[in-house]
Amino acid sequence: MLQGKRVIVTGASTGIGEQIAYHLARMGAHLVVTARTEAKLKKVISECLKLGAASAHFIPGTMEDLVFAEQVVTKAGKLMGGLDMLILNHIAPVNLRFFNGDVASIRKVMDINFFSYITMTSAALPMLKVTNGSIVVVSSIAGKLITPLIADYSAAKFALDGFYSSLQKELQLMNVNISITLCILGFINTDSAVKSLSGIVENITPSPKEECAVEIIKGGALRQKVIAYPSSIYISMWNPIRTIQEYFILLTYNIDNITRNQQFS
Numbered sequence: 001m002l003q004g005k006r007v008i009v010t011g012a013s014t015g016i017g018e019q020i021a022y023h024l025a026r027m028g029a030h031l032v033v034t035a036r037t038e039a040k041l042k043k044v045i046s047e048c049l050k051l052g053a054a055s056a057h058f059i060p061g062t063m064e065d066l067v068f069a070e071q072v073v074t075k076a077g078k079l080m081g082g083l084d085m086l087i088l089n090h091i092a093p094v095n096l097r098f099f100n101g102d103v104a105s106i107r108k109v110m111d112i113n114f115f116s117y118i119t120m121t122s123a124a125l126p127m128l129k130v131t132n133g134s135i136v137v138v139s140s141i142a143g144k145l146i147t148p149l150i151a152d153y154s155a156a157k158f159a160l161d162g163f164y165s166s167l168q169k170e171l172q173l174m175n176v177n178i179s180i181t182l183c184i185l186g187f188i189n190t191d192s193a194v195k196s197l198s199g200i201v202e203n204i205t206p207s208p209k210e211e212c213a214v215e216i217i218k219g220g221a222l223r224q225k226v227i228a229y230p231s232s233i234y235i236s237m238w239n240p241i242r243t244i245q246e247y248f249i250l251l252t253y254n255i256d257n258i259t260r261n262q263q264f265s
């Protein structure tokens with residue numbers, strides 16, 4: 001399904017993002033990958049070309065810089081001649097620690113893990129409208145449930161859930177055919193996650209990043225609203241009362257009035 005499709009993958013120098021890039025390459029997609037470390041990105045795109053990518057480019061830089069975040073989308077659109085799928089996956093390195101009052105560091109994490117996602121989405125929407133494309137947002141069970149020592153990370157993941165779940169409903173109301181897939185992940189065996197959890201979280205076995213990447217791509221290609229990996233975490237997300245309440249809240253909205261007075265930009 002993804003042969004010849006034009007895809008951006010963020011945080012693709014290592015971990016789950018790197019595996020997503022390799023799977024897309026095997027499927028024959030056009031790729032633009034991004035992260036900070038140029039040397040790693042060069043290796044990733046050369047591997048992607050070996051695996052069968054229709055084309056592969058990299059754009060290095062930090063998502064702390066929101067101008068860079070916007071430029072990645074416009075440059076990628078020019079390089080590939082449009083965009084079919086935006087996979088938002090990068091995160092700032094995680095430090096498991098008690099909140100120490102450092103607000104500036106929380107702001108930095110919010111820029112990288114949240115505002116850059118919104119910036120890229122906003123820049124990509126016009127291109128995705130043309131292609132009836134897809135946005136895939138990689139999130140975590142830590143954006144659904146509460147765990148200690150990761151207040152900054154968790155805040156950003158909850159924010160992503162709120163923003164993209166709301167945007168999903170807006171697109172539906174405005175009959176805009178762009179899909180949004182929210183990916184809720186449990187513990188995955190990337191080097192960074194295994195290292196930062198070592199000695200802190202015990203007795204859980206991480207799931208493989210390769211299979212995780214396939215499930216993320218599948219969710220995006222099938223235009224699913226939400227996927228959970230490993231599937232055992234579905235149960236923690238099951239909240240029928242919330243679903244019913246959301247349905248009834250929507251019924252109270254005068255949709256005709258809103259859509260008449262507002263254009264989706």
Ligand SMILES: NC(=O)C1=CN([C@@H]2O[C@H](COP(=O)(O)OP(=O)(O)OC[C@H]3O[C@@H](n4cnc5c(N)ncnc54)[C@H](OP(=O)(O)O)[C@@H]3O)[C@@H](O)[C@H]2O)C=CC1
Nearest residue numbers: 011013015016035036037062063140185187188190192193
């Ligand atoms: N692994 C896990 O257990 C879980 C992961 N997830 C989610 O999956 C996604 C991927 O996680 P994972 O693969 O483990 O993460 P990794 O730490 O392995 O990779 C993170 C990626 O983001 C890039 N990155 C880091 N800082 C920046 C920055 N300032 N600007 C741009 N890019 C940056 C890194 O590259 P570079 O350093 O070169 O910039 C790297 O490519 C994340 O969204 C995470 O929240 C969710 C639940 C569990």
Ligand SMILES: C[C@H](CCC(=O)O)[C@H]1CC[C@H]2[C@@H]3C(=O)C[C@@H]4C[C@H](O)CC[C@]4(C)[C@H]3CC[C@]12C
Nearest residue numbers: 094140141142147150186187192193196201204
């Ligand atoms: C402990 C949780 C798993 C519980 C289970 O029964 O499976 C982990 C599930 C998701 C993890 C966090 C996450 O979203 C990824 C981050 C990756 C970093 O590199 C390490 C810390 C994480 C915040 C990680 C912490 C443990 C989980 C909440």
